[in-house]
Amino acid sequence: MNQLTETRETPLGDAQPFQGDASDDALRQELPIIEQIWTAALNHRNLALAIVAAFLVLGFLATFLATPQYTSTTRLEILPDVPVATSVEGQRDKALVNEVAFYNTQYSLLQSESLAERVVRAGNLTADREFLGAFKLDDPDASMTSAQRQNRTRQIAKILLAQQAVSPVRNSSLVDVSFSTPSPTLSARLANLWAKQFLLASIDRRFAATSDARKYLEARLASLRQNLEASERALINYGTGKGIVTISSQTDVNGRTQTQTLVASDIEAISEALAKARELRIATEAELSNTLTGNAATNATTISSLRQKRAEVAAELAQQQTIFADGYPTVISLRAELENLDRSIAKESTRSSQGNREAYNAALKRENDLQAELDGLTQKYNVQQRDSIEMAILQREVDSNRQLYEGLLQRYKEIGVSGVGTNNVSMVDVARPGESPSSPNLLLNLILALFLGIVAAAVLIFILEKMDSSIRDPQDVTKRFGLPLLGTIPEIQDQTLAEAITDKKSLAYEAYFSLRTNLTFLTSHGAPRSIMLTSSRPREGKSSSSLCLATTLAATGKSVVLVDADVRNPSQDKYLNVENKRGLSHYLAGDDDLDGIIMKMPSHGFSLITAGKLPPNAAELLDSDRLDNLIALLTRRYDHVIVDAPPLLGLADAPLIARRVEGVLFTIEANSTKTRALATALARLRMGGAKIFGAIVTKVGAKNSAYGYGYGYGYGYGYGYGSSAEKN
CATH class of the missing domain: 3.40.50.300 (P-loop containing nucleotide triphosphate hydrolases)
Incomplete structure (x- = not known):
C-alpha cells in the first residue's frame, strides 16, 4: 500500500x-446476488432445515390422514364447427375468429355452473345416496321449498365443479374430463354423466340458435317481400305513365337488369331495313348510269343474244357478197334480216333503260321513307332516354330488393334443410371405475411439501435478512x-x-x-x-x-x-x-x-x-x-x-x-x-x-x-x- x-x-x-x-x-464491491442468497442460506441453515423438516412432516401427516380419491376420465372430441349453418349478420358468425378462442370457450363451458346444475338435475344427485354418502351430505327433506331445492342444487353443483378437471390433449381436438371422488364407481358415473350432458347441451344450443334464426329470417323475408313488390309496382307504373314499353330484359353477372324497349327494337329493325334499301338504291343507280352511258346493252342478256346473232348474220352477208352480186336473193335476204336485228336491238335497249329508271326511283323512295321513319323513332327514343334515368333508378332498387330477398330466402332454405345438423361434440372413450386411488400421492406430496418448505424458509430468511441491520x-x-x-x-x-x-x-x-x-x-x-x-x-x-x-x-x-x-x-x-x-x-x-x-x-x-x-x-x-x-x-x-x-x-x-x-x-x-x-x-x-x-x-x-x-x-x-x- x-x-x-x-x-x-x-x-x-x-x-x-x-x-x-x-x-x-474498486475491490470493495458488493457480493453478487447469487452469493448473497447462498450466504443468507448458510447463515440461517438451521432455521431453514427446521422449516423444511416441519413441512415434510406435515406432508407425511396430510398424506396418511387424507381420504383416498379415485379418478375416472372420459374423453371427448370437439371439432371446431360453427353452431348454426347461417351467415346472417346479427345472428351467428359463419366462422370462428380463431381456433384458440373457440377451444377456450369450450373449456369454459365444460366448467360452467349451468352445466353442473344440469348434471345435478339429470343424475338426481340431490337424492342420490351414493353421492350424498361420499361427500357426507344430509338426505334431502321432503318438505323443502323450491328455493331451498334450488340452493341445494347449487351447493351440489359447486361440489361437482371442485371435483372436476378438464385437461385438453395437446395438439389435438380431444379433451379429457375427469372426476375424483372417494368412490370409483361414482367417479366413473359422474364423468360419463358430465360428458353426456355436455353433448346434449351443445345440441340444445344449436337447436335454439336454429329456431331463433328461422324466426328472424321469416320476419326479414316478409319485410323484404313487401319492399320488392313495392319497388316493382313503382317501376311498372312509371313505365306505363311515360309510354315506355319493355319487350325484353336480362340480368348480368353483377345482378343488374338490362331492358330493351319497343322504340329501341323498332330503331334497330328500321336501321337494318334502311341499310338494305340504301344498298339497293346504290345498285339501281349504278345500273341506270350504265344505261345512260351505253353500257347497259352489253349487260342485258336479250340484247347480248341479239347482237351475237346480228354478228353472225353480218358475217354470213359479207361472205355471200364476195360470191354473189348485191341483187342476189340470198344477199338481199341476209341484208333484210340484218336490218330487222338492228331494229330489235334498238327497241330492247330503249326498254332496258326505262326499267332501270323505274327501279332506281323506287329504291330511292324506299330509302327516303325509311330514313324519315328512323328520324322519328330516334327523336322518340331520345325522349324516352331522358325518362329512363328515373326508370333506371327504380330498376336498381328492384334489383337490390330482389337480391336481398333471394339471398335471405336461400339461407332460410338452408336452415330448413340442415335443421340442427350433426353435433360437433362426440364421446371417444367412456369413463371406467379406477382400480387404485389416484390420491393422495406420497411422493408428490413430499415433493410439494419440500417445495413449500423451501419457499417458506426463503421468505422467512429474506424477511430476517431485511430486518437485520447488523454488520455482516x-x-x-x-x-x-x-x-x-x-x-x-x-x-x-x-x-x-x-x-x-x-x-x-x-x-x-x-x-x-x-x-x-x-x-x-x-x-x-x-x-x-x-x-x-x-x-x-x-x-x-x-x-x-x-x-x-x-x-x-x-x-x-x-x-x-x-x-x-x-x-x-x-x-x-x-x-x-x-x-x-x-x-x-x-x-x-x-x-x-x-x-x-x-x-x-x-x-x-x-x-x-x-x-x-x-x-x-x-x-x-x-x-x-x-x-x-x-x-x-x-x-x-x-x-x-x-x-x-x-x-x-x-x-x-x-x-x-x-x-x-x-x-x-x-x-x-x-x-x-x-x-x-x-x-x-x-x-x-x-x-x-x-x-x-x-x-x-x-x-x-x-x-x-x-x-x-x-x-x-x-x-x-x-x-x-x-x-x-x-x-x-
Whole structure:
C-alpha cells in the first residue's frame, strides 16, 4: 500500500482518518446476488432445515390422514364447427375468429355452473345416496321449498365443479374430463354423466340458435317481400305513365337488369331495313348510269343474244357478197334480216333503260321513307332516354330488393334443410371405475411439501435478512458510517482471551497484530500515544480488544499502560485474574499514589490500572481535571496509553473520556449490533468533539466467511492445523 490513510473532515469538524485509496474502493464491491442468497442460506441453515423438516412432516401427516380419491376420465372430441349453418349478420358468425378462442370457450363451458346444475338435475344427485354418502351430505327433506331445492342444487353443483378437471390433449381436438371422488364407481358415473350432458347441451344450443334464426329470417323475408313488390309496382307504373314499353330484359353477372324497349327494337329493325334499301338504291343507280352511258346493252342478256346473232348474220352477208352480186336473193335476204336485228336491238335497249329508271326511283323512295321513319323513332327514343334515368333508378332498387330477398330466402332454405345438423361434440372413450386411488400421492406430496418448505424458509430468511441491520461485511463500516476499517477480530474459542493473545501463533494475536500495524499509519508519529476503545453497547469486545491491543503493542518493545476506565462494570481484572482493590476511581477521587495504582503484567508486557471501586457518581468523577492530568502524566511515562472506556448508549462516561485522548477506536460486534444503535453512538462521540480513528469489527465468524473474513484460512495458514506436509 502506497498510502494507507488520508484525512477526512466530518460535518462536525472532526478530522477522520480514512483508510485505503482508489484501488481499494474498486475491490470493495458488493457480493453478487447469487452469493448473497447462498450466504443468507448458510447463515440461517438451521432455521431453514427446521422449516423444511416441519413441512415434510406435515406432508407425511396430510398424506396418511387424507381420504383416498379415485379418478375416472372420459374423453371427448370437439371439432371446431360453427353452431348454426347461417351467415346472417346479427345472428351467428359463419366462422370462428380463431381456433384458440373457440377451444377456450369450450373449456369454459365444460366448467360452467349451468352445466353442473344440469348434471345435478339429470343424475338426481340431490337424492342420490351414493353421492350424498361420499361427500357426507344430509338426505334431502321432503318438505323443502323450491328455493331451498334450488340452493341445494347449487351447493351440489359447486361440489361437482371442485371435483372436476378438464385437461385438453395437446395438439389435438380431444379433451379429457375427469372426476375424483372417494368412490370409483361414482367417479366413473359422474364423468360419463358430465360428458353426456355436455353433448346434449351443445345440441340444445344449436337447436335454439336454429329456431331463433328461422324466426328472424321469416320476419326479414316478409319485410323484404313487401319492399320488392313495392319497388316493382313503382317501376311498372312509371313505365306505363311515360309510354315506355319493355319487350325484353336480362340480368348480368353483377345482378343488374338490362331492358330493351319497343322504340329501341323498332330503331334497330328500321336501321337494318334502311341499310338494305340504301344498298339497293346504290345498285339501281349504278345500273341506270350504265344505261345512260351505253353500257347497259352489253349487260342485258336479250340484247347480248341479239347482237351475237346480228354478228353472225353480218358475217354470213359479207361472205355471200364476195360470191354473189348485191341483187342476189340470198344477199338481199341476209341484208333484210340484218336490218330487222338492228331494229330489235334498238327497241330492247330503249326498254332496258326505262326499267332501270323505274327501279332506281323506287329504291330511292324506299330509302327516303325509311330514313324519315328512323328520324322519328330516334327523336322518340331520345325522349324516352331522358325518362329512363328515373326508370333506371327504380330498376336498381328492384334489383337490390330482389337480391336481398333471394339471398335471405336461400339461407332460410338452408336452415330448413340442415335443421340442427350433426353435433360437433362426440364421446371417444367412456369413463371406467379406477382400480387404485389416484390420491393422495406420497411422493408428490413430499415433493410439494419440500417445495413449500423451501419457499417458506426463503421468505422467512429474506424477511430476517431485511430486518437485520447488523454488520455482516466488515467493509460496511466504511460504506454506512464513513469509518476506516482498521481491523477484523475473529471469535476466540477453546481458550481464554488472556491465554490466546500471548500465543503468537493464535488467530487472535494475528488479528490484533494486523490492527497494531494499521495503527502505526494513523499519525505522523506512528501509532497514537493515547487511544480510547469504546462500543455502542456492552459485550461487543472493546475490553478484550483493549487487552489484546496493549499486548501486541508491548510485544514491539514499547511501554504500554492499559487503563480500565469502565468503573461501572470493570472487566480487565477478570481477564487478567488480578485484584481490583485500587485503581482509576481512587486516583480520580484524590489518591495521588499513582505508582501504587499501576500494576505490572510481566506475562503480557504492559502495565495495568484497574477500574477501582465503583464511585457514587462515575460521570462527575470522569469529568474532573484529574483525568486530564492522569492521561498527560501517563503519556509522558509510557509510549502508549490504552483506555478501556464504557459503552456509549445510555452513559455519559465515554464522551467525557474521548476528549482527553488523542483518538478513539470504535468497536463493533459483527452480526449483532444494529445500524441505528451504531449511528447514535457515533453521533454522540462526534458531538462531544472526539476524534475517531476508525472501527474494529469483532467476533467475526462463519457467517462472515462469504465476505472474505472467515479466518479459517487467512490467519491459520502460517501456523498450520495439520502436518508440515499440508502447509503448502
